[in-house]
Amino acid sequence: MTATRKSTAAAAHATRRERRAEQRTSQHSQAHTPRQPWWRSPIVMITIGAIVVGVAIVAYALLTQPKTSPDSLTPPAVAVPAGLADGRNLGSAQAPVTIDVWADFQCPACGNLARRVEPPLISQYVSTGMARLVYHDAAFQGQKAASAWDESVEPAAAARCASDQGLFWQMHDWLFANQTGENVGSFAQDRLRAIAQAAGLDMAAYDTCMASPTYAGLVRKETTEGASKGVDQTPTLYINGTYYTGAMSVTSIGDAIVAAAGGASPAPMGSQQPVSSAAAGASAAPTSVP
Amino acid sequence: MITQRVPARKLFGIHPALILGVLDLIGLVVASYLAVVELSGGVPTCGIIEGCEEVARSQYNNFAGIPVALFGVVLSLLLLSLALAWWKTDIYGLLLGHYGLSLVGVMFDGYFLFLQVFVIKAVCIWCLTYEFSLLLRFLIAFVVWYRQPRPEVHDVDDS
Numbered sequence: 001m002t003a004t005r006k007s008t009a010a011a012a013h014a015t016r017r018e019r020r021a022e023q024r025t026s027q028h029s030q031a032h033t034p035r036q037p038w039w040r041s042p043i044v045m046i047t048i049g050a051i052v053v054g055v056a057i058v059a060y061a062l063l064t065q066p067k068t069s070p071d072s073l074t075p076p077a078v079a080v081p082a083g084l085a086d087g088r089n090l091g092s093a094q095a096p097v098t099i100d101v102w103a104d105f106q107c108p109a110c111g112n113l114a115r116r117v118e119p120p121l122i123s124q125y126v127s128t129g130m131a132r133l134v135y136h137d138a139a140f141q142g143q144k145a146a147s148a149w150d151e152s153v154e155p156a157a158a159a160r161c162a163s164d165q166g167l168f169w170q171m172h173d174w175l176f177a178n179q180t181g182e183n184v185g186s187f188a189q190d191r192l193r194a195i196a197q198a199a200g201l202d203m204a205a206y207d208t209c210m211a212s213p214t215y216a217g218l219v220r221k222e223t224t225e226g227a228s229k230g231v232d233q234t235p236t237l238y239i240n241g242t243y244y245t246g247a248m249s250v251t252s253i254g255d256a257i258v259a260a261a262g263g264a265s266p267a268p269m270g271s272q273q274p275v276s277s278a279a280a281g282a283s284a285a286p287t288s289v290p
Numbered sequence: 291m292i293t294q295r296v297p298a299r300k301l302f303g304i305h306p307a308l309i310l311g312v313l314d315l316i317g318l319v320v321a322s323y324l325a326v327v328e329l330s331g332g333v334p335t336c337g338i339i340e341g342c343e344e345v346a347r348s349q350y351n352n353f354a355g356i357p358v359a360l361f362g363v364v365l366s367l368l369l370l371s372l373a374l375a376w377w378k379t380d381i382y383g384l385l386l387g388h389y390g391l392s393l394v395g396v397m398f399d400g401y402f403l404f405l406q407v408f409v410i411k412a413v414c415i416w417c418l419t420y421e422f423s424l425l426l427r428f429l430i431a432f433v434v435w436y437r438q439p440r441p442e443v444h445d446v447d448d449s
Contacts, residue, residue: 047389050394053394
């Protein structure tokens, strides 16, 4: 019995000894195994990588958002001549030549036409009573984005709201001066409002007007009517009802106006100064209706 | 190391990938609804809580010309794929992938929430639901990682 107990104790002792030896070996092995630096742990590397990617995305979003405050907007280079505007018409109702302009406030070629070609034409032909500009909506660019806020229809509606306040051409010029691209937020709700404010609109009346779907509906209606008449790209001009196929330059359009007026020469330049040379042209390609 | 299979410690008695998967699915449904409404030219229905229209019509609803909701759909699909793959394989790296990707999403959602509250001054309840589900997914992925046994590091000197 005693011998058995002794042998059992010896076995237990041996086991303990073995365990200790194993533990020592294990500790020795752990101590001599090169430990991974904390920063090379997968969770740390993934966290750092995710933070870097997240910061890059947010930075990109911040940098690409158009500025919305009125201070950050670009004013038009030329002021609208006084006394010529009548709603969406500019010039005398008795002018022998009528230029119907079909445009989209988002279309870059329309922007070029409005900023570079129209001002000299207005000086030479509209201010002098030879021609009258009539603006029409061909607001289809926003359809490409299929967004709740159509960046072609809404600025066109805003321009009609401005027309109610006698400021259509001011709004027209401010809109074209502040294009930043198609469907990228140039005419998002808050920026459009800032443009209206900069153009001098009564903002309470503007807000009431824009809250109503009436003008957006009329813009869409006119866009559809234009398409049925053959307005298949923007800008499209009709000079005395004839589809204009020439270049979008002051010279070409001027020649077409003179021809439509029966060859009469335009009167001397009016008070408005052109923003660019008389040969200025719309360099951007016209935009086709999808 | 990250390609090793490590059996997942259960959370509430089930594989944690299933919890993440359910949350990913909720996020996917919400983002899909917003994306479909956005792409069809409408505005999401907010019910008695107002603000969805304001957010949907704001310029911040698009990122690089693409509706933000569409990015939410893609993110949720990726996260759901990672969760299901982890559930099926127990590969440690898939859990880390879920954690990292949800962290990227949480950062963007933080920025978008800031815009809603301080810039647009309107909050869309659908966006909030998505943001909350994403935050939950990130936190759960982190807790699961914390509780998870680490894969063994094999060193060539050990042999």
